[in-house]
Amino acid sequence: MSDPRHLQIAILTGMLGYGLGWRDFPGPGWIYLLYPLAALGFQWGFCRIFRVGFDGRSPLISSLSLGLLLHTASAFWAVTAAFVAVASKFLLRIDGRHVFNPTNLAIAVTTLATEQVWVSPGQWGLGAFLAVAALLGGMMVLRLTRRGEVTWTFLAAWGALVFGRALWLGDPPAIPWLQLQNVALLIFACFMISDPMTVPDHRAARVGFAVLVAVVGYVLQYHFYIDEGLFYALALCAPLVPWLNRRLPGTRYRWPGTVPSRR
Amino acid sequence: MRVWLVILSFLPLAAQAFCGFYVARADTGLYNRSSRVVLVRDGERTVLTMANDFQGDVKDFAIVIPVPTFIEREQIHVASTAVLDHLDAYTAPRLVEYFDPNPCRRLYRMEMKAMNAAAPGEGAAARAKALGVTVEARYTVGEYDILILSAAESAGLVTWLKENGYRLPAGAEAVVGSYLKQGMRFFVARVNLDEFAKTGFNYLRPLQVAYETPKFILPIRLGTLNAQGRQELFLWTLTRTGRVETANYPTVRIPSGQEIPLYVKDRFADFYRDLFARQVEEHGGRAVFIEYAWNMAWCDPCAAQPLSRSELRELGVMWLTEAPPVRPLPKPRIAPPRPVDVFVTRLHLRYDARTFPDDLRLHQTGDKSNFQVRYVLRHPWDGSDDCPEAKRYRSELLPQRLRRQAENLHRLTGWPLAEIHRAIGLGEPPAPEPWWKRLWP
Incomplete structure (x- = not known):
């Protein structure tokens, strides 16, 4: 488990299994198989084109997250989402690394493009929320992910905004x-x-970035009533990261055991 | 004066089709203290229709609803109760029946195999001003006197409402204040007795309001303050894109499709009421239930005919007016006719301030798959043929099926299994085996 991605894959698979088995996930079941198949296929294709070694972990994570968040009954839009996710990593690059978190961009692009895909934020209920929160919280506390301060800062900022509004x-x-x-x-x-590959390299920049995304997301969701506001906020703010990295250089993150290369 | 705040409710229907013969429906009339709301939504265009089962003296009726914009006279309309009743009947949970064919006939043998495999004023104005309340408009529409109010702060508005004979529940000020800060206005309606007498009805008709807003919400918070226990709400949405769900509460499909014992036919209302109560419990009272999601062009089986184009227009389906007139409604049939551009979702919730603290935030999905709540009665074949299949049918398949139906009924409603067994003549259910008997086999 030295590579945090393995734990991520395990957690996401467990959540998807729970969602499909017990939470009345909408749409046909094969969609949830189509996401990983399409994502792995596109990854393989792009690896051939760009002549880099194939690694299935990243597209698997992207597609599991898509399965959890992006619902559709349309095979075309499921494949398109998988394509956007994988293609963005190879095509939208600045300073040798990709700009957008693949899943996030796929959600932002497809929800804007069509009414045939949707995000179901209320689908889990309180019990499942607490279980997932405990699981992910444990993972964070045990420092099984890198750059956890982004998560903590974001959650703190978001919580402060939501509770502040209520107050x-x-x-x-x-x-x-x-x-x-x-x-x-x-x-x-x-x-x-x-996502350690798309957050700013410098610690202070990461904290600022997390707060910015929370504020933009809050404005979109609570002032413009856009349910997918958070996803759009991250996609809107991501292009700032290359600029932040030039202004505030830091150590670039690499997955354990990898050499700098295109993923 | 009692203040009724946006709330909702309904009961079941029958027709012949591929999915069984329709025998009964469970419509909203089953429930006390229920409200019925229809939301038609296309982009930001919204039409809200509200009705409730107000039983008292109409002079005591008042309704206070937060609305997101100023409302002109032409944006308010009074609908006929009949349209809502029709929508209710069309979408109600339903009971269907099948008749077993002769097991000695070959076609049926195959079916049996498949079955085995898978079971299925001036002074007043000055006072208002002093309180920071602005009466933005005053209309009489149908039997209702309507005010559109805005206010600088909640205390002023609550005082004004109280001084004008509206009895607001305790805690209303905080909720009113929250809505005001969110830029909402208040739509206040009470009954104009002269106009009511002119209508010739002895009940209040549903009120409709049309407006444009990015907020796709149904305000229920004021309704929860009445503190008369849990309330029943039925919400229909009519959209172009597909099913509607709640973004801030889980949306759950009611279990559907099970075979249940024949005697439930006469007790279908009890059956569905108990089933719903059990579902509410199982989800900790915190879920919104889907009872119907279907394209408005057809149904199978039909608990009532789909709504006509003019009925849909009355409910506020604004986009249909822009299309050319179409052929008369097709009779329900096996294959779906050409879909109309209207998708209906029926949501049902039982709520109070504890389980549903926030308004319903709604969310359109692209899911156009059909869903209905439907339970199946299966009449046994009562012929006298004596082929081997008929013997097996009587000695094995029927008792097996009865036990399965009893089990389904017990699981769905919580009715005692022994009682069900007695009702269908099965004898006492087997006592559950002690757990240790299976520990060391």
């Missing part, structure tokens, strides 16, 4: 607490915004 409105705490019981939010915080 201003005079709402009981049950309301912001309900708003935070969101498994999609946890997946976003633990696997997406904290």
